[in-house]
Amino acid sequence: MDRRDFILALPALALAGCADQKAHSQAVYLLVDTSGTYAEEIGKAQIIVNYLLGSLNSGDSLAVARVKTRSFSEKDIIAKATFDGRPSQANAQKRAFREQFDAFARSSRGSAYTDITGGLIQGSMFLNETGAGKKTILIFSDMQEELDKQTQRDFPIDLKNIRVVAVNVVKLRTDNIDPRLYLGRLEGWQKRVKAAGAAEWLVINDIEHLDRLLKG
Amino acid sequence: MTETSFWMIVPGNPGLSALILFVIAMPFLYAARKPVHELVRAVGHLAGGPLRLASKWLLAVAKEMRERNRQVLLAHGREETEQHIAREFERIGALVRRDLEGYPALQRRLLDEITRVEEDYRKCGEVPPPPPEWVEAVEAVARVKNGNELVQHVLEEIDRSIKKIYDRVITEYREAYESRHKILNGFMPFWRSLQRTLAQADTHITSLNERATHIDAQMDKYQEIVEQTRKAEHVLTVSAATQFAVALLVLCIAAGGALINYKLIALPMSEMVGAGDWLTASLRTSDVAALVIIFVEATMGLFLMETLRITHLFPVIHNLSDVMRRRMMLLAFGLLVTLAGVEAALALMRDMLIADKAALLQSLSSAPQQLPENGMLSRIPTAGQMLLGFILPFALAFVAIPLESFVNSARTVGGVALVLFARGAAFALRLAGNLVRSLARVLMTLYDVVIVLPLLVERLISRKKQEEIPDQDLAVRRH
Numbered sequence: 001m002d003r004r005d006f007i008l009a010l011p012a013l014a015l016a017g018c019a020d021q022k023a024h025s026q027a028v029y030l031l032v033d034t035s036g037t038y039a040e041e042i043g044k045a046q047i048i049v050n051y052l053l054g055s056l057n058s059g060d061s062l063a064v065a066r067v068k069t070r071s072f073s074e075k076d077i078i079a080k081a082t083f084d085g086r087p088s089q090a091n092a093q094k095r096a097f098r099e100q101f102d103a104f105a106r107s108s109r110g111s112a113y114t115d116i117t118g119g120l121i122q123g124s125m126f127l128n129e130t131g132a133g134k135k136t137i138l139i140f141s142d143m144q145e146e147l148d149k150q151t152q153r154d155f156p157i158d159l160k161n162i163r164v165v166a167v168n169v170v171k172l173r174t175d176n177i178d179p180r181l182y183l184g185r186l187e188g189w190q191k192r193v194k195a196a197g198a199a200e201w202l203v204i205n206d207i208e209h210l211d212r213l214l215k216g
Numbered sequence: 217m218t219e220t221s222f223w224m225i226v227p228g229n230p231g232l233s234a235l236i237l238f239v240i241a242m243p244f245l246y247a248a249r250k251p252v253h254e255l256v257r258a259v260g261h262l263a264g265g266p267l268r269l270a271s272k273w274l275l276a277v278a279k280e281m282r283e284r285n286r287q288v289l290l291a292h293g294r295e296e297t298e299q300h301i302a303r304e305f306e307r308i309g310a311l312v313r314r315d316l317e318g319y320p321a322l323q324r325r326l327l328d329e330i331t332r333v334e335e336d337y338r339k340c341g342e343v344p345p346p347p348p349e350w351v352e353a354v355e356a357v358a359r360v361k362n363g364n365e366l367v368q369h370v371l372e373e374i375d376r377s378i379k380k381i382y383d384r385v386i387t388e389y390r391e392a393y394e395s396r397h398k399i400l401n402g403f404m405p406f407w408r409s410l411q412r413t414l415a416q417a418d419t420h421i422t423s424l425n426e427r428a429t430h431i432d433a434q435m436d437k438y439q440e441i442v443e444q445t446r447k448a449e450h451v452l453t454v455s456a457a458t459q460f461a462v463a464l465l466v467l468c469i470a471a472g473g474a475l476i477n478y479k480l481i482a483l484p485m486s487e488m489v490g491a492g493d494w495l496t497a498s499l500r501t502s503d504v505a506a507l508v509i510i511f512v513e514a515t516m517g518l519f520l521m522e523t524l525r526i527t528h529l530f531p532v533i534h535n536l537s538d539v540m541r542r543r544m545m546l547l548a549f550g551l552l553v554t555l556a557g558v559e560a561a562l563a564l565m566r567d568m569l570i571a572d573k574a575a576l577l578q579s580l581s582s583a584p585q586q587l588p589e590n591g592m593l594s595r596i597p598t599a600g601q602m603l604l605g606f607i608l609p610f611a612l613a614f615v616a617i618p619l620e621s622f623v624n625s626a627r628t629v630g631g632v633a634l635v636l637f638a639r640g641a642a643f644a645l646r647l648a649g650n651l652v653r654s655l656a657r658v659l660m661t662l663y664d665v666v667i668v669l670p671l672l673v674e675r676l677i678s679r680k681k682q683e684e685i686p687d688q689d690l691a692v693r694r695h
Contacts, residue, residue, distance in 0.1 A: 024494045050580040059492025085490025087483070087569050091576045098580065 033141030068111035072118035260656025267649030517613025563605030
């Protein structure tokens with residue numbers, strides 16, 4: 001609240017009570033890929049979680065879920081919290097959240113397949129339930145989706161008003177041979193996400209610049 | 217390729233076409249001269265008339281406002297001066313009671329001291345030496361013939377007696393002088409006491425004189441206000457403007473203090489009412505709660521000042537009985553102290569919350585952990601914040617004084633500003649009205665310039681007619 005708001009506070013009191021409480025809060029759903037060699041990147045995921053814990057405020061929601069063979073399940077959510085209105089309680093929640101994620105990072109095992117679409121659907125459901133004004137799904141993955149034969153994911157999904165940010169999209173060995181594969185993969189995801197009604201599609205590979213994660 | 221417009225009589229030559237059209241139009245323009253002039257004049261009057269009317273109305277309003285402002289200003293000034301004079305008389309009363317109440321006793325003391333000094337002075341008068349009677353006896357004996365042993369013997373006896381007497385007289389004389397010196401020495405404390413008493417009386421009288429001079433000045437001012445002189449009005453206006461500027465400055469400073477106060481308690485208020493609640497798009501409930509606390513503190517301060525009769529913003533409080541007023545004063549003061557205590561606690565909580573947040577961020581960062589400092593250095597800001605949180609509400613309480621000055625002087629300054637604005641607007645409207653009328657005249661002249669050729673022809677014809685008329689008159693006379 002700046003000086004202008006301070007001066008305008010009195011008339012604003014007259015309008016009190018008509019503001020949407022949820023519109024100011026934001027919710028973030030982080031999908032962490034634990035399949036194959038990408039499981040080795042879990043240390044970077046910890047940095048992202050720490051950044052999110054430091055940046056989110058009271059009233060905001062955060063959930064971290066893993067991406068494995070089939071990810072459309074609440075059981076894949078590693079930790080979730082809506083931070084309390086009281087700053088001291090929110091800080092305690094953040095400490096507990098961090099411990100939960102650290103425990104997961106220590107014990108995580110790689111999965112055979114990568115179901116990013118299932119994670120996105122689960123994430124959008126979680127975010128819509130929070131009713132937050134700003135919703136973001138972070139995908140910590142190489143964006144190489146691999147599904148087993150029974151898993152069905154080739155249908156349109158709904159990501160309306162949700163920002164989708166792909167973080168740390170590492171290049172695979174095949175991408176190094178033919179970069180078009182990497183670029184095509186990202187382009188494919190962008191088209192799919194935009195077709196699903198997402199508010200924004202963003203790729204952040206440098207985790208030193210995480211400040212763009214929650215902007216938009 | 218250029219397109220030929222419909223109006224071009226000579227295709228491809230707009231200049232010539234325009235000239236031909238102008239020549240064709242000229243008779244019609246000449247024919248329409250009078251109605252066009254009337255039209256332009258009417259439009260000029262239509263636009264200029266209301267503007268001039270509005271200007272006159274504004275001037276009248278400004279005059280009326282000025283008169284009302286003057287009356288209000290003088291009434292306010294009179295009231296203020298009356299209060300001032302009454303206060304001065306109260307002070308004089310207090311001075312008289314304090315300093316001159318013991319004046320009879322002081323006078324008695326002075327008289328006593330003077331009497332004692334006079335008596336002592338009389339006592340220390342010089343005692344003359346005894347008359348030299350033995351000188352005559354010596355002269356008588358000296359007249360006896362010389363060589364007589366008896367005479368010599370008598371003279372020797374006389375000489376011895378004289379020496380004896382002389383020694384005794386000298387001793388008595390010295391003793392008398394000594395006692396007089398003692399009396400004179402005893403004068404000193406009385407003189408000093410007398411001097412002190414007189415100096416005290418002088419101080420009291422001087423103080424009273426100063427007060428009396430002050431009252432004289434106030435009475436002169438009051439006289440001028442009652443007579444409604446221009447000087448009094450000017451002085452009061454200048455005084456109000458100065459008061460307004462000073463009060464505004466102090467209020468700005470107070471607003472800065474309130475802002476700091478707000479910053480101190482906004483964060484910890486979120487611990488009480490929650491940080492996730494929003495009242496408007498950019499206003500948290502916790503921020504509003506902090507503001508409400510500050511406003512309540514300012515209000516309590518206002519009531520405190522009112523009940524102490526330092527300010528006079530609420531006549532209802534002013535008219536309360538002394539008992540009720542005292543109760544209200546204690547209540548306001550108690551609430552202010554409570555709120556100050558709450559603020560001090562909130563300031564402490566703010567420090568704790570910031571420390572907790574810093575510790576969390578430190579634990580979340582990948583940078584090496586630093587042990588927090590727990591020495592005196594880290595406690596000083598905490599203590600400072602708590603002290604500030606406790607003091608600022610009381611400092612805010614004094615805002616009532618400049619607020620009263622601001623409210624009182626704002627009427628005068630606002631009135632003067634309104635009068636100036638009305639006069640400025642009146643001038644602008646009058647100027648616009650005159651401009652519109654002048655513009656109408658310019659347009660009519662311009663119209664005549666356009667149809668100058670037919671006008672010249674008209675002038676020639678009329679001149680010829682005038683010349684013919686005298687010839688006809690002459691012919692008629694000849695007939």
